[in-house]
Structure formats: C-alpha cells, structure tokens
Amino acid sequence: MNEHMTTADFEPYTTADGRRIGGVMMDLRNITLRFGGVTAIKDISFDIREGEIRAIIGPNGAGKSSMLNVISGFYVPQEGEVWFRGKRRPALRPYQVARLGIARTFQNIALFDGMTVLDNIMTGRLTMMKSGLVSQALWWGPAQREEIEHREKVERIIDFLEIQNLRKTPVGRLPYGLKKRVELARALAAEPSLLLLDEPMAGMNVEEKEDMSRFILDVNDEFGTTIALIEHDMGVVMDLSDRVVVMDYGRKIGDGTPSEVRNNQAVIDAYLGVAHD
C-alpha cells in the first residue's frame, strides 16, 4: 500500500508557479501512536519537503490532529522515528520543538484571551529575546533596542495579515475568523521554518476561507515557509497543496499530488465517496 520512494522523489524541483521545492525537511517513519487500547495512528510514514505545502486530509477521527501533535511534540509516539533536517529528533517537549523553529496553530484556537492582539503576537517572539532580566524590567539600553526590533518584525506580520486596526483589541472580544488570523500571526512571529496549521479554515465563511487561502499561499511564497496543514474543505486542499497525505482510521491510504490522490480508488472509497453527500 505504501508508495515506493524512488531517488527522483528527493530531487529539488520548481513548481509550475515558480516556487522551489527542496529536499526532505521532516521525515516521519513508521509512526504508531496509542492511547491506552485505542490506536490513533498505525504505522504511518511520510515526509515534508522544504518549501512545500503539504496537506493531511481524512474523515473525522482519522488521526490527522494526532499526527500534527506528534510533529509538534504534544504527543510522543510509542513507535517510529521523527527525522528533522537529516537528524533523528529525540522525544522532545512541545516547547523544545517550538524552539527548533516549528510553529503551530490549534483546531480549537489557543490564544491568550486576556491579552491584546499585539501582546499575543509578541509572545511568538519571546524565546528570541536575549537581553537580561534587569535591563528589561528597567526598559534600559539594549533591552529597549531589542524590544523595538521585535516590534518592527511583528508590525510587518500585522500588515501582512491586514489586522492593523485590531492591535489593541483584547483577543477575547474578536470574532472567530479573526481569532484564527491572530493565531496565524503569532505562529508567524516566531519566524518558523515549518508551520503547522490545524484546520485553519474550519468554521469560516467563503470569503474568510478565500482570505485565509491567500494568506497561506503568500506566507509560503514570500517567507519560503514550509507548511503542513489539516483541512476538511476538499476544494481548498486541492487548490493549495503540492502534495496530500490521506488518512483513514489511523492508517495512510494515499499520498501524492492532488490529482493523484483524487484518482486513488482507496481514497475515493474511504473519503470522497462517503463523506460527500
């Protein structure tokens, strides 16, 4: 069932719209994840290549979010290996994974509701702040310069995601679609090399979905950020992604370009044929 990898798969290439896809950045090998007696992920292997948009799709309960949680360190698989940038990654805690340059968003939005939009996004840069405790508290010399530097980077992201007018708004007051956007902004503030998006468009209307799709493409294009995303809307997935992994009941049932996946009989049976109408 697993597609056989040929060496050609690892050759860098340029997409039709001119983006460069490099070598393998993240390689998941034979991942198995169990919760007590329930096997959420069963022996799944796939890779994510430098610069690509990689989608993970599948019916509800297929194990997509669990997969993302394995990549971001929130879950530690019982079996299998996670390889990142050519090295085997030991079992890390989520905050350590974040410091490797892997940022993420959550299906159920995890923002700091009590803070403003700006403060939320600034937290994305916390681990990059270097100046000392005392100079920060006194807002003195190097700390001040550093703060301004970080603030400039954050302002760029705010402009990029078109949320300039929301800077001082407490996040708890924002509507759902904008919260999703702020969460993306916070993830981007960390300048990640790999960005994980868990259903970035769930619960959005058509217009919001179009905006979010544009942002995802722009992030990938302008910052060269590699993106792995989970999404339900098939149309969106097929338009956005370079390659798609299809999961069902914790197993991988398909892997390839959107057109390959669309014509894969196992995928049609398990997902497209059943889930739609």
Add this chain to the structure above:
Amino acid sequence: MEQLLYASEIVVNGLMTGVMYALVALGFVLIYKASGVFNYAQGVMALFAAMTLVGIQQGQVPFAHLINALTGTHVSHFGWNVPAVLAIALTAVVMVLLAIAIQKLVLQHLVGQEPIILFMATIGLAYFLEGLGDVMWGADVKTLDVGLPQGISDAAEALTARLTGYGFFIDRLDIWAAVIATALVAALVAFSQYTKQGRAMRAVADDHQAALSVGISLRFIWIMVWSIAGFVALVAGIMWGTKSGVQFSLSLIALKALPVLMLGGFTSIPGAIVGGLIIGVGEKLFEYFVGPMIGGATETWFAYVLALGFLVFRPQGLFGERIIERV
C-alpha cells in the same frame, strides 16, 4: 477637631496594617495568576520561611530533635550566628529549593487536572509544610530580629505634632513594612509587565497549550512563580514574625488575606494592595466608631463581613478580570 485627628491617626495605622495584609495577599495573587491555583499553603509558607530564617540566623541544627532521638546525641546548635542579610539570602535559596520540590513532587503529576484538585493538593502541602517546619526547627515560639527598627517612631510623632498639634503614634516597623512592600510591588509589576519571563508567566496563566506552542516551558515558569511566591512569603514572614513572634498563629494571617483577595480580585496585583489597605483602614475605623456600640472586638470579623458583601454584589472584586466569554 480632636476626634478628627484621632480618626486620622487610626487611618494611618490602618493603612500600615493594610500593607501587611497586602503582602500576604500578593503571594496568593501571583500563584493564582500564573497557574490558576488558589494556594492554601501561602500562609504556612510565610511561617516556614520565618522559622527557617530564625533557625539559620541562630545556627540551629535542622532536624535536631529527630537526629537526637535516632542517634542518642544532643545536638541543637552549630554554635555560630549568621548575619541577618546572609541568613535572608540563604532562606531565599531554601524557598527556591522548596519551589522546585513542589513542582517535581506535586504539580508535575497534576498537570491538566481541575483547579479544585490542585487546590486540595495545596491543602495537603500546607499540613506537610507545617509539620516539616516543626520537625526541622522545633515547635517553640521564636523571636525574629533581623535588625528592623521597632517601637514608636519619634520622627513621625514630632512631624505630626508640628503640623497638627497632635503627635501620631506610628510603629517604626509599620513604616518599614510599607516601604518594603511598595518596593516589592513595584519590582513585581515591572517584572510581570516588561520582562520576557513576566510575559511568559502571563501567557502560561492564560492558556497552557498556547504557551507551549510558542516555546514556553511550563515547568520553568511554575518553578519561577512558586519561587517568587516563596520570596514574598519570606518578606511577609519577616514582617509578621518581627511584629508578633514566629509561631503557629503566623500561618493564620493567611485567612485575613482571603477577604483582601475578595475585595481586590484574585487576579490583580494592584487589587491586592488596595484590598489590603481598605481592609486595614476599614476594620480599624469600624472598631473605633461602631465597636463601642456593639461590644467591641469587631476586628476579628469585620473583614469577612465586608468580603461577604462583595461576594454578593461584585464577585470579581474591585480589580479582578471579568471573564469574557462569547456564547
């Protein structure tokens, strides 16, 4: 006129007492803000810190009774006295070690549990610490003296006498407590608002998952917060211990912090200060004006009745965050 001046003296003294309440309340707010846990053990931590300070200062052998009982020796003191400043520094180190132990032995195993579970754990912690303090340093009443001035302040009396013709009675210890508490609060506010660690602390308080996803280590933040709370407990322990001796009743001042928190709100550092001041002044004035009419001793219950009123009409306190939820 005479009455008014006397009332103002009461207000000033009330403010000073209020600062002492605020000191204890501050410890609660810090931990509540950062981890959503109401730390029942905060008062006992103040007692434990004060006992440890006295013990180190006087060169007591820790666990002396236990050692003597097990080995038949008669050790009690090392025979040296540690200078106050060094002893305070060493006690602060002990409080950090305690914070690490609490994180490793208690909190780490309760990640993701309901707040009520964590609250119950802190009740257990309170009893454990109380016992540990007794076993380590003995259960006798101790006097604490780190060189803070005590007794009536002549300067304050002379000043007020010149200004108003009536000399106020103000304890010098209270003045020092006010100064130290103000400095402590300023430092804490600067820390939590402007430093990276302070921001991380607020982030952890808000959402654990989100904090992890931006690279914040929950373990580090919790140890840090409990260390700071331990340090605040140490300061409160020094003040209260100097005032009324180091003994079990010291841990009960934590109860007075409860109405302070209900007034100020559990999540606000300025709230803890203002709440403490209101309670301090309120109970002194109430005792002075209303006390004689209803038989006195109102200071023991006034704060709680006031807190009850707040619970009914403004449950989030004066400064507490109103919980915003979209439905």
